Amino acid sequence: MQEGNVLRNKKQVGVIRRNDEGVYSFQYDEHYLLDKESKPISVNLPLQKEVFQSAYLFPFFYQLLAEGSLKELQCKEHKIDVDDDFSRLLKTAKDDTIGSITIEEIK
Template sequence: MRTAQIFYNNQLAGYLSKGEGIYRFVYDKEYLTAAGRRPVSLTLPIREKPYESDILFPAFVNLLSEGANKAMQARMLKIDENDYFGLLLATASGDRIGPLTIKEVYGD
């Protein structure tokens, strides 16, 4: 299973993981009670119960490059173009437009 921390404006908001074809997003317990908290997406309202899906949540897919840029990134990073989770982990940890930053958790 691969897991990533999801940061909203540099505050840990939750965890995204993929295991056996299922994606799971869960909000961090401290974030659930933090003042001024915001959902990471309108499609993922704040709640305790984890979200599960057989496809990567659109809120995270939208962080990926498309078309020729996606093909170039996949080729340079040696990641299959259809491995959205792998591309997300490899490309969404740096400076981004928008409030979300993704950082892989190692040793999980």
């Protein structure tokens, strides 16, 4: 299993995972859900206690990934298969993402 902490402005929002069967999941952090100031990270991922599951990387998270020559450079630098978007997300979305969301790999 691979997983990463999802942060908004360095505050824990939830955890994204890919299990050994290739199924993706995202779940909001319990404390984040209790905070009245919390907002969903995406209209497709509304605030809820239940786990979101998908056979594909959620579009919101996919949009955090670089494309083109930067994608190629990242894959080469981190020794990641160009088709392994989730590993790339965990390795590259800790810094310099568009917007307030970052991902920190859980090792």
